[in-house]
Structure formats: C-alpha cells, structure tokens
Amino acid sequence: MTNLHAPTRRELLLASGTLFAWAYLPKVARAEGRDPRLLVIVLRGALDGLAAVAPVGDPEWARLRGDKALTLDGKTPALPLDSFFALNPAMPNLHRLYKSGAATIVHAAATPYRERSHFDGQDVLESGLAKPGATDTGWLNRALASLQSGGRAGVGGRGAFGIGPIAPLVVRGPAPVLSWTPRRLPPAGEDTTMRLLDLYRHADPALARGLEERLGLAAIARAGGMDGETPRAAGALQVRAYFAESAGSAAKFLARPDGPRIGALAFDGWDTHADEGAMNGRLANLLGALDGAVAAIETEMKEAWRETVVAVITEFGRTARINGTDGTDHGTATVALLAGGALKGGRVVADWPGLKPNALHEGRDLKPTTDLRAVLKGLLKDHLRVDDAALAGKVFPDSGAAKPMAGLLAQA
Amino acid sequence: MALDPKAAAALALHRFGCGPRPGSVAAIAADPRGALLAELDRPGAGRVADPGLLASGAATRAAFKFQQAQNAARRAERAAQKAPNADGNMTAGTEMKPAEPPATPPQPGARPDPGPPLPQQIYLDEAKARLHAALGADIGFAERLAWFWSNHFCVSADKFGVRSIAGAYEREAIRAHLLGRFGDMLLAVETHPAMLIYLDNARSIGPDSVAGVRQKRGLNENLAREILELHTLGVRTVYTQDDVTRFANVITGWTIIPPRQDPERGGEFIFNERMHQPGAQTVIGRSYPDTGFEQGRAVLATLARHPATARHLASKLARHFVADEPPPALVERLAKRFLDTQGDLKEMAKALVTAPEAWDAPRSKLKRPGEWIVGALRATGVTPPDIGPVMQAHNLLGEPLWRPPAPKGFADDSAAWLDGLAQRIDLANQFARRQGAEADPREVFEDVLAPLASTETRQTIARAESRPQALVLLLMAPEFQRR
Numbered sequence: 001m002t003n004l005h006a007p008t009r010r011e012l013l014l015a016s017g018t019l020f021a022w023a024y025l026p027k028v029a030r031a032e033g034r035d036p037r038l039l040v041i042v043l044r045g046a047l048d049g050l051a052a053v054a055p056v057g058d059p060e061w062a063r064l065r066g067d068k069a070l071t072l073d074g075k076t077p078a079l080p081l082d083s084f085f086a087l088n089p090a091m092p093n094l095h096r097l098y099k100s101g102a103a104t105i106v107h108a109a110a111t112p113y114r115e116r117s118h119f120d121g122q123d124v125l126e127s128g129l130a131k132p133g134a135t136d137t138g139w140l141n142r143a144l145a146s147l148q149s150g151g152r153a154g155v156g157g158r159g160a161f162g163i164g165p166i167a168p169l170v171v172r173g174p175a176p177v178l179s180w181t182p183r184r185l186p187p188a189g190e191d192t193t194m195r196l197l198d199l200y201r202h203a204d205p206a207l208a209r210g211l212e213e214r215l216g217l218a219a220i221a222r223a224g225g226m227d228g229e230t231p232r233a234a235g236a237l238q239v240r241a242y243f244a245e246s247a248g249s250a251a252k253f254l255a256r257p258d259g260p261r262i263g264a265l266a267f268d269g270w271d272t273h274a275d276e277g278a279m280n281g282r283l284a285n286l287l288g289a290l291d292g293a294v295a296a297i298e299t300e301m302k303e304a305w306r307e308t309v310v311a312v313i314t315e316f317g318r319t320a321r322i323n324g325t326d327g328t329d330h331g332t333a334t335v336a337l338l339a340g341g342a343l344k345g346g347r348v349v350a351d352w353p354g355l356k357p358n359a360l361h362e363g364r365d366l367k368p369t370t371d372l373r374a375v376l377k378g379l380l381k382d383h384l385r386v387d388d389a390a391l392a393g394k395v396f397p398d399s400g401a402a403k404p405m406a407g408l409l410a411q412a
Numbered sequence: 413m414a415l416d417p418k419a420a421a422a423l424a425l426h427r428f429g430c431g432p433r434p435g436s437v438a439a440i441a442a443d444p445r446g447a448l449l450a451e452l453d454r455p456g457a458g459r460v461a462d463p464g465l466l467a468s469g470a471a472t473r474a475a476f477k478f479q480q481a482q483n484a485a486r487r488a489e490r491a492a493q494k495a496p497n498a499d500g501n502m503t504a505g506t507e508m509k510p511a512e513p514p515a516t517p518p519q520p521g522a523r524p525d526p527g528p529p530l531p532q533q534i535y536l537d538e539a540k541a542r543l544h545a546a547l548g549a550d551i552g553f554a555e556r557l558a559w560f561w562s563n564h565f566c567v568s569a570d571k572f573g574v575r576s577i578a579g580a581y582e583r584e585a586i587r588a589h590l591l592g593r594f595g596d597m598l599l600a601v602e603t604h605p606a607m608l609i610y611l612d613n614a615r616s617i618g619p620d621s622v623a624g625v626r627q628k629r630g631l632n633e634n635l636a637r638e639i640l641e642l643h644t645l646g647v648r649t650v651y652t653q654d655d656v657t658r659f660a661n662v663i664t665g666w667t668i669i670p671p672r673q674d675p676e677r678g679g680e681f682i683f684n685e686r687m688h689q690p691g692a693q694t695v696i697g698r699s700y701p702d703t704g705f706e707q708g709r710a711v712l713a714t715l716a717r718h719p720a721t722a723r724h725l726a727s728k729l730a731r732h733f734v735a736d737e738p739p740p741a742l743v744e745r746l747a748k749r750f751l752d753t754q755g756d757l758k759e760m761a762k763a764l765v766t767a768p769e770a771w772d773a774p775r776s777k778l779k780r781p782g783e784w785i786v787g788a789l790r791a792t793g794v795t796p797p798d799i800g801p802v803m804q805a806h807n808l809l810g811e812p813l814w815r816p817p818a819p820k821g822f823a824d825d826s827a828a829w830l831d832g833l834a835q836r837i838d839l840a841n842q843f844a845r846r847q848g849a850e851a852d853p854r855e856v857f858e859d860v861l862a863p864l865a866s867t868e869t870r871q872t873i874a875r876a877e878s879r880p881q882a883l884v885l886l887l888m889a890p891e892f893q894r895r
Contacts, residue, residue, distance in 0.1 A: 018845075045877035118877050119854070135852075168849075192881050193837060196888050199872045204890035210830035271877030 019250035020168065021260035023176040027150030028385040034411075036307050036342060036383050037254045039297065040140055040264040041247070042170060043290075043314040044122060045191075045271035049334030050320060050366060051278035052091075052287060053105050053348070057084035060355035068278060068322050076279045081105065085348045088278065090288035093295040097339050098346055102298075102305075104338040104408060106375050107350035110316060110368030112399075116330035118271065121315030126169035128373070130398040139395050140264055141173030143380050146390035153178070153260040171264045178260060180253060191269050236285040243267060243289040248296030255304045262384070267293075270314060274325035294339050306341040309383050309409075313372065319364050320355060331365035336375055342383060344410040349375075371402035378405030417441040418863035420771070424448055425860075426895040427775070428733060428765055430552025431787030432860040440551065448553045448765045452758055458554035458590040460583050462541040468580035468605055471534050472679025475576040476671035478530035531576035535569055538579020539813050540799040546786045547795055554590060557761055559782065560732050562586045562814075564725075565601045565643060566821040567610040569814045574606050577679075578814040581606035594725070594755035595716035602639060602712060603681050605668045611635035611819060618664035618689025631689075636660035638819045644715040646724035655696050661689040662700060663708040716755055722747040726760075728824070733764060734773045736825045742769035775864070775894045778826035781809035783895075784836065788843060788887050791860040792851035808835050826894075837888055844883035853882035864891045 029036050054070035055061050056078060062069045070078040070088060078086035079095040085107065087095050097103035113124035113132065120132035128139025171177050193215065200208035246265060253259045269286055276283050294310060301308050317334030333353075338345070353359050353367035361367040373396045380386040380395065381404045392400055415423060418437055424444035425432040440447035451457060466474060527533060546555050562582045569578040585604045589597035601607055608614040616632035617624045624630055636659040641647045665688030671678030683705035692701045698714065700707050715721060726746035730738030742764075749763040750756075764770055779787060785805050789796065796802050806813050809832045816822050823829070857865070857873055869889045876882035886892060 119852075119879050119882070122878060135850075191877070192841065192884050193834075195872060195876070195881075195885060196837065199868055199885070200890065202868045203866050204894075206830070207833065207890055207893065210833050214831065214834035268878060268881065 019180045019246070019253065019263050019265055020171040020177050021153070021180070021250075021253065021263035022144045022171075023153055023178050023260065024144075024147075024149035025151050025153055025261055026384055027148040029383075030150045032385075034307060035304070036261065037301070037304055037309070037340075038262045038379065038383060039247075039250060039254060039308070039310045040170060041290075041293070041310060041312045042122075042126065042168060042264065042266040043270045043312060044118070044266055044268045045314075046118065046121065046316050046318055046330060047270045047314040047334055048272060048276065048278065048283060048318040048328050048331075049107065049109075049314075050317070051276065051283055051328075052088050052337070053081070053107055053335045054078050054086050054088070055084060055107075055352065055355065056080075056086045058352070058355050064320050064355055065322055068276070068326070070278060074279070081348055084352070085350070088284065088287050090284040091291040093291045093298075094337065094339060097294070097298070101346040101410075102339060102341050102343055104343050104345045105348045105350075106336040106338065106370055106372075107348055108333045108353055108366055108368060109336050109370040109372045109375060110333040111372050113316065114332065116316065116332075118315060118330075123169065125313060125315045125372075128376075128396045128399075135169055135172075137173030138168070138170035139376065140170045140262070141175045141177065143384065143386050143390070143395045144175035144262060145173060146386055146394060147384060153258060168264060168266050180249070191271070236289075239269075239285060240289040240292050243293040244296040247293035248300045251297040251300035254308075255301045272318070272327050273323070273329060274327040276322075276327040298339075301341075308340040309342050309379055310339045311376065311379060312337040312339075313376075317366055320360055320366055321364065332361045333366040333368035333370075336372060338375075338379075338408070342409055342411070344407060349405070370405075371399070373399045374402040374405045375408070377402065378408045380404075382406070382409040415771070416863070417444070420444045421447075422860070422863040423771065423775070423895075424765075425551060426779075426787070426864070426892075427770075427777075428551070428553045428556060430546045430549055430555055430783070431790045433790045434793055434855070434859045436550065437859065437863060445765055445771075447551060449762055451549075451551050451553050452591055452761060454554075458558050458587050460541050460545045460587060462537075462544075465538060465541055465583070466534060466580060468577040468584060469677065469680040471576040471580055472573070472605065472668075473671050473675065475531045475534070475573075476678065482529070534576045535578060535814070536799050536803070538582075539803060542579065542582070542813075543786070543789075543799060543802060544795070547789055552786075552790075553761070553765070556733075556783075557757075558582070558587050558590055560729065561590065561597065561757075563816070563821040563824075564728060565597075565607070566816045566819065567606045567814065568816055571610045573609045577606045582814070589757070591758035591761070592756075593716075594721075594750070594757055595713055597757070598643065598712050598716050599709060601643070602635070602663070602708075603666060605679060605681055607635070608666060608668055608681070611638055613663060614667040616660065616664050616667075617687045618661060620690055621664060621688050622686040623684075624664075624687070624689070631657070631660050631664065633657060633660040636663060639712075639715070642819055642821075644724070645718060645720040649720040649724070650718070651696055658693040659695045659711060661691075662693045662695065662711050664689045665705070666708060717751075719747070719751060722750040722755075726750060729760065729764060730770075732824050733777075734770050735776055736827075739769040739773065742767050745769075775891070776826065777895050778829050778893055779895055780822065780824075780829060781806055781811035781832065781836075782813070784887075784893065785809070785839075787892065788840070788848070791856050791887070791892075792848045792883070794848055794851070805839050808832075808839065833893075836893075837884065840884040840887040841880070844880040844887070848883055849880060851883060853879055853886050856883065857886055861886060861889065861891050865889065866891070 056072055072078055072080060072086055076089045079089055080086045081098060094103055111124045112130045113121050123132040123135055126138045127134050197208060197211055200211060250263055250265055254261060254263060272283050275281055278284060297310055298305050313336050314334055316332055318328035318331040323329050351369040353369050357363060359367060377391045377396060381391060391404060418441050421437045421441040421444045422432060425436055428448055546552055549555050565586060567574055567578060567581055569575040581604050585600040589600055611634045612632045613635035617629050619630040633656055637656045640651045640656060645651060665684045667682060667684050667687060669678050669680050669682045685704060690702055692699055695711050700710050727743045729746055730742045734742060745767050746760055746763055750760050753759040803813060811822055853873060869891055873882050873885050876885055
C-alpha cells in the first residue's frame, strides 16, 4: 500500500486535492443501463452554511448578522434561490445550475455529532458512525464494499493512478481505492502558516522573524508576473486555480468510459474564526473557488454530467452570530450542496428551524433539522443502488431514524 | 536539573537522541541520563546492521563492473540503428505517477524501467539502512553521535567514485570507532578510499618518488590541509603552510588499488611505496623518519593527542548538541575528558550527558533537517516503505545525505537552517496529508511534546481545523523545531 514516489518540489506543496476513487465499476446500476458518477467533496474546517446560503426571508437574519448578513439588496447582492433563501454571490455557477435544476441545497443539516471539535466532527462526518473515535473505515468505502463490482476501472494510460496511500477517512476501508494527485502548486496552507506565525510571535520571535522574511519573499515571487495584483489577491487566484484543477482533473477521470465512477476530494481552509469575509474576503474567495471547482467538474464531465452527483459536505456549521473578531466560531447545522445533472434540483430542502434566540441550538447555532446521513443515504440508494440493509447496517450504523431521503434524483 | 522527570526525558530524546517515539518519554523518565549512558553500553551501539550492504571495496568493484557494462551497451547501441520509440501513453496536461505495481502491464515497446544506476542504488540502500537504524533506536544517542562524527569527517557522494561507498565509509570508518578511540577513527577515516578520493589524496604523488619522477606529477595538499584544519587541530591553530606541505608529503602513497588493475582487491586502500615521497618530514616541530606508511600513522597519532585537537572537537561537540555558543565550562570539561582518556570517544560522550551545562542550556538549537525529518517519522511511528521521498526531503531542506557543500560539512548553527523554515512547512504539510495521515495529532502531542510544550503550542494544536493541520502545527511547533 504505497504510492510514495520521489515527489517534486511542487508536489510536496500539495494540499488535499487528491482524488481517491473506487478501483471498480458499480455493477447493478450499469445493468440498468445507467452509468452513475458520485464525487464527494469534504470541506474541512466547518463551512458557515448561513454565509453560503443565507435565509434572507427570515426576519431574524439581518438582526443576527447585521452588516455581515448577505441580503438581496446589499452592496454585493445575494443570488435568490427561492422566496426565502439566497446564495452567496461568489457562487454564480452553482446558482446557474440550481436554476436549471442541476443543484440542490440541503439546509439546517448536520451529522449526529453535537460537540464542536474539528477532529471528532470530521471523524463522524467521514466514518458515518454516530460517535467519534473510530477511524478505521469511512462510509463511502463501506458503501462501495457493499456494491457488486462490474469490473475493474481501467484508467487509460498505464499508471494513471497509484494504489491509494493513506486516503481521507471517508474512503478508507476494505474496498480498494485508487488515488490521483494533481501536480500544480496549491495555495497550500496560508491558514496553517498564519496559525504558525501567530504561535511563533507569541512563543519564539526568532522563528517568527525567520518565517516572515521567507513569506515576504514568497509573496513577492507569487505576485511576480501579475501586475497590479497584491500578494493576497494572487493567493486567492491560486486557491481558485488549485480547486478548479484538482476537481476538473478528478472529473476527467470519472468521465472516462473505463474510468472510476465514485471518488472523493477534500478541500481545507473553512475554519473562519476571524475576518470571515463572506462578501468579499476569505470565505467569499473560498466559495468562489468551490464554485469554480463545480463548474470545472461540469465542464470536464461532458456528457457524463447527466449522470453525475457532486455532494459537498462539511463536519459542522458555525455560530449563527458573528463573534468579536468578525468571524464565526464552531457551530452545529450547516448546508450540504449537491450539484449534478442526475439531480432533481432547483430546490432548497430545509425544515427551517428559525433564527430566534430560543430556536437556536444551545442559544448559539443553527439548529439541525435534517440528518445529513439521510441525504447521503438517499444518494447512495437512488444513485448507486446501495441496498437499504447495507445503508442501515454497515454504511451508516445506528441511523435507523434517518431514512434515506427520497426524491433527490431525477430518475429514481 | 530543574526539569520534572518527563520534561527531562523529553529533552534527552530531542537534544541527545533522534526524538521521542510513542512511549519513549515514559520509558526513560525514571532516569533519562542513565538511559542515555546505558544506550552507549549496548553491544553494537551505533552500528548499522544490514548483512546485505557491501563493504567499500566490493561496492567500488561492483560499480566499476556496472560502468563497464554500461559503456559496452552504449557502444553497442551507437553501432545499431535507433529503433522508433513507442513511448508516450501519458495523457497530456496531467502528470501521472506510476503505481506499484502498474495498474496495467507496460505497453509493448515501452522500455522497462532499469531502476537507478548501481552506484545510486547502493547509495539508496545505505541511506535506507541508516534511516532504519535511526527509526529503530530506543533513544538514538549513539545514532546522533554517528551523524555528528560523519559530518565532522564528511565525504561527498557527488565526487566521482564516492557515491557507491559513502554509506560504507560511514559504517567502516565512523561507526566502527564511534565509541572507541579518536585516534583509531582518525586513521580509519584518512585511510578510507572514500576520503582518499574525496580529498584527492589517492592521486597525490611525492615529487621525488618513483612515480613522481617518472610521471612528472606531484603533490596534492588537499587532504593534508583538511586533516589539520578540519579533522584535528582546527583552523588557525598551531600549524603553518610548510606543515601542510610536509604533511602532504608524508601521506603520499596513501591511495586505492585501481579496480581496473585488480578484480579481487580493486577499490581498497593501499600504501603505494612508488608514490611515496622519500625522506624524513618535520610536521609541527617534530621530525618523522621515513618509515613508509608508518610515517603517516605516526603523524596522525600525534595530531589525535594534541590539545588543540581536544579543544576543537570539544567545542564542535558542544556546539552540535547544546548551543551555537556553547558554555565554556562544558567545552573545557569535554576537552579535559578527551585528553585524560587518550581520546576515548565514549568517555567524551558520557562527559557530555553527565555535564549539568548540557541539560541547563535553553532549547535554542534549531534541529538540522535530517534530525527533524527523522524526528517527525519517529513521532508519528511512520516507516517510509521507500527511501526516495525521505531523500527528497533532505534535498529540499538543504541537507542532502552524504552530499555536503564543502569538506567542512553541513553548518551546525541555527541561523544557517532558519532559511528552510518555509520549506519545512511545505514538507510537514505533505507528510501530514500522506504518510502521517493515520497519526492522531493529539496522541502524538502527548507522547512527544507535551512535557516541553508551552500553553500557546498546546492550544494552537488543539484548535487546528483538521488532523493534518494539527500535525503540521505540531511538527512545526517551536518545541519540535528546537532542541
């Protein structure tokens, strides 16, 4: 189990845009004459669902977020989805897909996890278990293991995929997984670097000075050739390019007639504690990059887009209110974003809990009213034909109350 | 020692060892100093056990044969017509990495990958054995001593002929005498083919020797100078340019048997009388009669006992393990121990870890790249199946294994390595998302860093947005970077 090869300088800078895909083709769906694709994108760090999809029709909304609330008539007007919800303006592609019936938003959704630790939250999100602690296998892999193989995925030229190294938890497990890593320079770890710099400034000024000098040079190098771009803006462009390339490349593989059909990617950086910038800052940049990634998938899937579902999920949401540093802290319910031609889209699926103080979970977070597992089970069942017994048993144990959500797919 | 037992144990592992592994802090907390001393007393301490590795002579002969075969193949290929090449099955625009084994069999016409050339393969095998020695050590104090002396007496694999024997050199000349006498290590080093090639002495010919008179070629002072300046006395001490020249005369004839001439013993050390400058030589005020090879051995024995050598080695050792500006009392202590024990390196190492100054000094040394890389692997319990990425990491951070930029070796002050901090973040990031992805950063933290960590570090790691990020922050924390 290794694809440790001598990495290049560029490769070493990789974040987690690596595609992990099942090494086989699903048999049952193919027997029906369908050829479904599923790509799961995990957003690590906890996406602020309210800033991504704003409840502009909720009278409490503007009161909660004040001038940080996305509205339909603000300086950067949100994109209306229905009479109640509006999409962050950084996501025009997702909006277009939604309008054409190829995107669904699930709001006020959450895993069964109710604490606020990233690690544990990601474990629950990816393991599919009701409680944190088990990190052996992920729900997607167990779902694959329950599917009958319809032959090994060929991937064109020899060696396109390495045998998976250590995959994200969601695809870890008994089913064999392939991995493919894009080779472009990612915007890696600006957030990580800032956290380190902050630590160094408090604990080790000499290291802080050393790092600052190197970063200064790096920023200048990055900005080189981009006239008029500040280093920060150049960084945002890099995030965009990186998300789009890794997602687009993943889609290229999934689109191949003999390519893999089910895969997963992860994007980091969503932990927006300070200066969240939902309208024109960090989160807007990230959402824009994610939007570009979805567009790249649509483009690269070509004809296969009709049979595609992309599911974008995150470990939990963020506080309903803005905190003291213009950011949001760890919360509970958030959105799941679904895109793809196979969806019966154009809908926001939400049992809206409201935003009044007593409607908030523990007085601070959007209350979860939809179990994310129900959404995922619905996709696995209707799109990939994972059977009910497997879904309720192996794939999402102890999820009996969360019945597979029906009607997500155009062709059930 | 003002430290609590766990902090002292963690300090012992970071400062004197290869870094903690899970459980190793607890294992030595009862007596960290005793554990360091005990490691030196173990049979085989500091040796690399791998029966598959070639001795330097055998490695040189194998490399020579390989080169001959390559040359013959190239000549044959030039003679033959070039066949059209059927490579090119990669998709444009994306870079695809070969799997192992390949997902599909190689296409007809595609050439099988011959692997690296033999000298490189030997070099990688040696590197892997060395890495495994470091990952397998309980503490790694002996290992760190080996790294120290190997850098003190460095050779470079980039010099033609050295690549295939750089690892054997470390095993044969450094590790074999790691806890023995400095004089023995010195002799083993200066008579080793790797050193004789690296610093050109293999080609140095006494001008008045049989070969010198006939070939009209002569002296090369390189090795003699570096022995005095770097290996023993230290720069600007008690020797002059004349001493260098006369010492160079002394060691003419210290060379290797050409593999072309002798398939049995080619590549091994020989004292070649025909290249040796005849006559007595005076080196640093003492005359050495021409006793052939013994003449050079006698000069080395004198150098190994010299007080300037003791001071030079003591200050380097203290600088490496304790501080860029080591406490003078510690240097004094180590130099005295060296002289009192006729250069017993084990006694000197023991003096280092029993000196209070060696523990009291603040953790100001930035770990060298190799220390940090091995420390990260040990902390997370990862044993890389392939040495390639580990070598790449060394290269990126500016400390390519056995390839120092100059005979002085890699720098041993923190400032020199501060530059690579941003690259360390990149590497930590890569590592955390791949090989290290199964490590639980909270457990690693408790195992390897908690006793030394500040509140800020603890919080920064606990608040990370993901496990990989937490692991990056842990590996980049000041307490993991410094020792």
